[in-house]
Structure formats: structure tokens, C-alpha cells
Amino acid sequence: MNQRRGWRWPARAVYGAVLGGVLGVAPALACAGELQGASLSPLWGLPFAGMLLSIALLPLLAPLFWHHHYGKVAAGWALAFLLPCAAVFGPGAATAAFAHALLAEYLPFVLLLTALFTVAGGIYLRGNLHGSPALNTALLGTGALLASCMGTTGASMLLIRPLIRANDNRRHVAHVVVFFIFIVSNAGGALTPLGDPPLFLGFLQGVDFFWTLRHVWDKALFLVGALLLIFYALDSWFYHRREELQPTDPTPDTHALALEGKVNLALLAAIVGLVLLSGIWKSPVVFELAGVPLGLPGLVRDGGLVLVTLLSLRATPAQVHADNQFGWAPMQEVAKLFAGIFLTITPVIAMLQAGTQGPFAAIVGAVTRADGTPDPAMYFWASGALSSFLDNAPTYLVFFHTAGGDAATLMGPLAPTLAAISAGAVFMGANSYIGNAPNLMVKAIAEDRGVAMPGFFGYMLWSGGILLPLFLLMTWICFL
Template identity: 80%
Template structure:
């Protein structure tokens, strides 16, 4: 995904001649020490909210910026300002800015739709909301479905003592597993679509795995939520949301804008245009330019046409989006050397990972691809991780969709499903957590959430390995 360049970027590039030649980083020559800033920002996200919550709340943006500079400044000293500038501009234009534009559009449009009336968070209703969200996720993206469904779900459960488990399963199902059937659902699958994978290939090849995972999670959730629901003093004496309005939707015009977001993303993958520009190694094509400008217009239009009362009812605010934008700015920069080392394959510092996904006869091992792509997607951005293993497996879409179909299915399932293993595995995870905490829900910390994932998701992934990826 790409974004048009502005005049400031053009001036910056003019001051750094030769940047395009410096764009490539040979990961085979890098030391594992270059991964320390990335490890640092991950540990900061994990530990500081737990041990220094007030400091983190006020300074998480500064912490993310500090780790980004901890990579960028030494990199500029070792490889020159041209290489550092290239890496910065490429990460911004080709990855980060388009990523944030899409998330902002979905966040804004979904925040302009209010499900009025008071739903009562019984186990049956909560399970139904999670199931609906899972279906929506493959057609409007995990971010869009998460932003649309999390607010009514939280409001439905605002009279209950235990709500954190509801949000955790929401992240498992709606923010991750549900987006596995189309390229619109999750960024890794969209990258596969852009690289030649048929639009409906994933739906045809990992539908059984998706039904198994989502179905099992819904059953586990229903049993757990029923247990909580029937505990003494689970329901508050008074419901904070009175039954004063019929159930329905306010801000309905945003549904049309949501459809426009989907259309813009789909168009950018289908429309082929020879018109493109190259800046610092990043290719900016006309379809991407139209998509990104369209997303900006959708965001502004949604803010313009949404009644103020809808935003007030939704308690719409920018804090969750700001948190995701600042943290992922640091992640997108510090991840640069890590991805380069992975791309170096067997000759790079992570050569053991590449060797692990190949059988002694030289054929790919689907089970290892599933776990390797999944575990890395749990902590790295799952979109570039998908591309790394896509290319390790040969990178030929015709071969991957036919003879190596089990391998591509394993890569796709691992990248999408295991994004639920940590808060940073997929962008909606952090957004949902931030919204829930803004509503007063005491969410589990970074490691506590991973314990939930380890106890619930990992056994299901092991079962899937034996059933489909042997």
C-alpha cells in the first residue's frame, strides 16, 4: 500500500542524492544486535503499562520515538544518511502512512455508526455478536468489523462485573480469525492478492480451518461466559444503559462510506495502470494514489456528515487511534532490519528459521510454515511476515495456488490466525484494547493476554496442525 509524495518529501529526497541506490539492505550482513530496538519497543509495550502505567499513559509516544531513533541514528552512522533516509521514507510511503490511512478511515466510519437501544449481554447474545463480527470481518476487514461491533458489545455488558474475557474473545474471533477468507479481511491476504493470488483462493482452501477455529472459540466462549454470567453478584443492581430507545442504527450514511472503503481497497488491487512513480525505492502507482486520496476523503466526509450526537453516544475519541499510530510508527521503523534479516533466508541471522520450514528432501513442510509464519506474525507485522514466507516458498502464485497449495494455505492461516497471540500481532488488537480500557474495562496486560492465547488458542492450533498441515 502506498501514498502520494508531498513537496516536503521531494525536498528531503533532493537533499539526499543516491537514496534509491541505498534502499536495499543486505540482511545477511547484519548482526542480531540490529534487532535490539525492535525487541526494546516490544518489551516496552509489554512491561511499562504493567510497572509504570502513569508514565506509559503520558509518554508512550516518546518511548516509541526513542526506540525508533535507537535504530535510525546508529544505522545512519554505519551505513550513511542516504541509506537511513531511504529506509525512513520507504517505511513511511510504502507501508506506514497507507496503513494508518486505512485504519483511520475504518475507525472513523465505524465510529460514526451507533447501534441504539440497550442490548443485554447474556451469553447467547454475546456469542451471536461475536459470530456476526466474524462474518463481517472477511468483507469489511478486521479493523472495520472490530470498530463497528466493539462499542455495542461493551455497552451490552456494561452491567456486568466480568467483561475482560468478552473483549479477549472478541480479539481472537473478530479482530483476527474472522478475516481469513478474503483479501479484504486482513492485510497479509491483500498482499497475496496483489502478488497474483486469486481473490477467492483463501475462501476455497482455508474455509474448513476457519470454521473449525471460529466454531471452537464460540463454543468455548459460550461455556465460559455462561459460567461467569451465573456467578453471584455478576450483574450490577442498575444497568448504566437504560432501555429508553428501540434498537436500530444512527449514522446510517456511514454504511455507504464503509462500502466505499472496501471498493477503494479492492479497486487498488484489480486496477492495473502503467503510471507510477519511484521514490527512495518505493513504487507509487496511480491505483494506490487514488485509493489513499479516496480514504482521506472518506474520513473527512464521515466526520462532516455524522451527527454530533452519534459521536457523543459512541463516546468517539481519537485516543485509541493515536496510540496505535504512535506505537506502530516505532514498530514499522525498528522492524526494518528484522525483516531484512528474514529476507536473507538461509544466509541470514535467522537462517535456522528458513531451514526449519524445509524437509530433508527439499520440499516445504506445511506444518512448519504454519508455525513459523504464525509465531513471527504474533510479534512482527503479519503483512511483511506473510510476504517473507511467500517468497521463501518460491513466490510464484501459479505454483503456490496449485502444487504448493498446502504450503500457501499454511502461510495464510498462520499469518492471520496467530495474529491473535499478542496485542501487537494485528493492529485492531491494540485498538480494541484501548477502546475497552477507555470504557473502564480492566484488560489483561501484555503477558497476561498471551497466557489467555496460550491456554485457548495454542491447543486449537496444535489440533489444526495434525488435521490439515501434516
């Protein structure tokens, strides 16, 4: 955002001076639609904190209000950032921040998520699976393998409905979905750039396509293997309780197993191809809309995703959607909440990207040893802790550049550091519902199907009790 010379309304000077003094900001803004993080106060992160607390607390304290007005709450926190931004830096700056978040970040994100949600919702596994511990564990393991091929979001959207339906005759299902988020929506995407956005950004920065597979496979195997063992033991304990199985199956189906809506498998492959193409294809053609540069590869990808979504809706038989109980409510919830997150996170990311010159210098500086060499263990925890609540893709880039930013060096002498950044950004996205995009989507789908999912803090009790000890053990084995 460029520093504004306009908006000469007299109240602007007074209001801007007051807010500038309270928030401790400098009047200058960076170009390219980004705030200068080094000049911002941490208080600019309050709308983002409010957004997170609303997601965490309002479903517990005011569930009826939240159910009907979560979109208005998200819009309110977005305005809590945009209006002070307009007052301090000018309406043009706020407009630029809004346009950048909308066009460069949010729309590509929500178009991809909508395409995956629609295509996966058009695939139906006919025949009734029975959610035994062995079957559930096999589905989670399969999802972990698929996640690195089609992305954590794609694998999650493909498998969550069959998994819930397989367990719909059981009284305890929430733990199955929680481990699904741990394994399929996060840990499984750690092996290729297709698996999770942070690794795709690393690929665009020059990291070899198979580098992560060679250097993170052992960490992923340890984490996924440990989680599958823990899940099998826990699920077996629930399964063999006297009252676990309901007398009748809510969805009895005597048909042999068969896959319907197969055209969507080809459309799913098309989505993966469009995403990969947009990263590999380099074009000098750039269009500008509302001051935001939009490259031709990204526009082709987004247009292709819209086309894939429409083709899926047209080609999928109505009976498949009916059997899948396909509806737009989960997608609407995620789209509205992440609109607020993408806007309020803008100053937080800017402050992180300022590195040692910004207000979060202590976090960035903590990853370096006294002798000036990077500390892989600290990189693992710093990138992971921030990825638990912030967008893990820019968090990955922050620490990628903090470690030097040269892909050849990071893949060579500093390979343990790059492995730590990659593992932290991907694995610890499972620590909260907002750590990775599919987490909240899986929760919304599960709740839409009647699964009593834990709340924001309840989920973090699960992740804190299961994931954090595994991460500590991984640190001791792999990064010290």
C-alpha cells in the same frame, strides 16, 4: 538504500567503524530503500525488541509514566535504530529508511485505520442490547462473518463499541474483549483477500480471489467454532455468578433497536472498494517523493481514505458521536506506537527477507523436509510464530517465496503449503496485542471505556492457554 559516499565528517569513520564492528554489519546497502538483510547482525533487531518490551512491561511497571510518555518512548526506540543506521551507513541511508517506512508503509496503514475508526465511530446502534452469553456469542459469530467481507479492522471497529455497551452492566468484561480479538480481529479474516493484509498480498501475487475460501474454510470453521463454544461456556459461567450483574444498567435505553449514522455504511463500503481497487488497478504512473516511488493507485486510495474520513466527520450527527463516546485517544495511541514499530521492524524484515542467506536462516530452513519438499506443519508454525510479533503481511510474503513463489504451483501441487502459510499468518496474529493491527486498537478502545484489559503478558496467557492447544490440534488434523 544506496551505499553512501558522502558525510565526510571525520567522526563518521571512527563511529561507523566502532558500530560496524559491534553490530557485525557490512557497509553495503541494497537499493530501493531496503537494508541488505544478509549482511546484518541480529543485534539490529534490538530496538524492535526494546519497543516490544516497552509495550509489554512499562504499562505494568510504570503505568503513569507510560500513559503520559508512550509516544516519547516509541520515538526513542525509533531513534535507537535510525541514529546507528546513520552512523554506519550514512545520514542518507537513515533518511531513506525513514522515508520508506513513513511513505510506503506507515502512512497508508494509519490512513486506513483512521478512516475505519472514524466511520465505525459514526455508526450507533440505538437501543440497549443486554450482554447475555447467547447475544455475545451471536455478536462474535457475526463479526467473524463480516471480517472476511470488510476486513478484520473494519469489522472490529464496527462491532467493538456495541459489544462493550451491551456488557457495561457486567463485572467481568475483559474476557469478552479478548475473545473478540481472537475471533473478529483475526480468525474471521481468513476467507478472502479483503479479510486480512497477508491474503491481499497473496491475491496481488496471483492467488485466485476465492482460493483461500475453498482451502481454508475448514480450518477457519474449526477455529472459530471451537472458540465460540469455549467462549459460550466461559461467559455462561461468569454470567450466572451471583455478583456478575450490577444492580443498575449504566446506559439504560428504552428505545427500540435502530441504526443511526447510516451514511457511514456507504462510506464503509467505499473504504473496502478503495482498498480493493488499489490492488486490482495497474497503472504505469509513478511519482517519487524523497526517493520513494508512489504508484497512482495507492495515491488515489490514500486520497480517497482522507476524503472518506472528512465526509464521515462532516456527515455524522454530533449526537451519534456523543452517544458513541467518540474520541481520538485510542487512535492517537495506536498511531504513535505503530510509528515506532514500523521503523524499528525495518531491519528485522530485511533479515527475514534474506531467507537462507540471512541471520534467520535457521527459521526459514526449518520449513523444508529432508527430501527437499515443503513441510506444511512447519510452514504453519513458522509463519504463525513470526506473525505473532512481526507484521504478518511481509511474513506471509517471505514464506510464500520460500515455498517457491509461483502462485499456480502453490495453488496446485503445493496447496497444503499455501493453506498453511495463509492460516498461520492470519490465525496466529491473535497471539499477542501487536500480532495484527486491530488488536491494539480494540484494547485501546476497551480501556478507554473502562474495561480492565489484561497487560501484554496477561493477554498472552489467554492466547497461550486457549489458542495454542487449538493450533496444535489443527496441526494434527490439517497439516500432518
